[in-house]
Amino acid sequence: MEEFRLSDVFTGVDSAKQEEFLRDTMVDEKPVCRDCWARYFCGGGCYYAAALANCDHRIPHSAKCELTRRLIELAIWILTELRGWNPHALKRLVESVFRSESPVVFPIPRENDSIPAYAHCENR
Numbered sequence: 019m020e021e022f023r024l025s026d027v028f029t030g031v032d033s034a035k036q037e038e039f040l041r042d043t044m045v046d047e048k049p050v051c052r053d054c055w056a057r058y059f060c061g062g063g064c065y066y067a068a069a070l071a072n073c074d075h076r077i078p079h080s081a082k083c084e085l086t087r088r089l090i091e092l093a094i095w096i097l098t099e100l101r102g103w104n105p106h107a108l109k110r111l112v113e114s115v116f117r118s119e120s121p122v123v124f125p126i127p128r129e130n131d132s133i134p135a136y137a138h139c140e141n142r
């Protein structure tokens with residue numbers, strides 16, 4: 019966990035560490051992502067999932083990459099088809115997305131949910 023510490027409640031954010039972390043995780047800097055066609059849609063995936071799968075937050079989970087690329091392909095296909103079938107519906111969809119003020123909601127783990135740990139990485 020220490021490698022992910024960017025701040026603490028007493029001293030605040032360590033700007034140098036934050037900058038280094040962000041620089042290392044930019045999609046054009048990550049070796050696996052650099053050549054991926056989906057990189058500007060995906061953004062490089064989840065750091066936590068990467069750390070769980072590969073013990074390195076910069077190496078994305080390969081199964082999630084396959085899923086992400088497939089979902090992006092499907093989204094592009096749906097938008098392309100919708101443009102041909104019903105351009106008015108596509109326009110309304112795009113407008114509703116940009117107009118949306120709904121907050122992004124993340125699920126909160128319940129008390130008995132097991133939260134995966136990456137302690138197995140510590141000995142690598």
Ligand code: SF4
Pocket residue numbers: 045050051052054055056057058060061062063064078082083084086087
């Ligand atoms: S799909 Fe995978 S390899 Fe491609 S940008 Fe996303 S995390 Fe990186």
